[in-house]
Structure formats: structure tokens, C-alpha cells
Amino acid sequence: MADLDPTATFKEFDRDGDGYITREEFAAALNARGEEVTTAELDSIFKAADERDGDVDGKISLAEFLVAWDK
DSSP states (O other): OTTSOHHHHHHHHOTTOSSEEOHHHHHHHHHHTTOOOOHHHHHHHHHHHHHHHSOOOSOEEHHHHHHHHTO
């Protein structure tokens, strides 16, 4: 993913275009790239996103995605 624009990657992952990536969208996007993600990995990714913004909505916004991209 390092060679892609993070905003374009976010839009690719946000399949319904609602401005958020759900667990299902995240897993589907990785699977489409031939990558597997476990439930534990999803738990860790989405927990970290919720802890960063404090909203605990179980979704990743573009702002959260960009912060994670730079890590």
C-alpha cells in the first residue's frame, strides 16, 4: 500500500461511500488484494481507531485512516 495515495486507498476500502470503513469493508478490501485478516487483527485495528478518536463507533473515518497510515 505504500505506493498508493492514502485518500484513494480509503475510498477503495469505503465501498459504500459513506465516509467510514466498517470491519466488513476493511476485510473485503484486504481479501480483494489477496491479503487475509483475522478477527483478532480486525479487533486490534478497530480498537486502536476508536481509542484515538474516543467515539467508539466501530468504524474508521478518513482522519483516523490517515493517522494510522502515517504510523
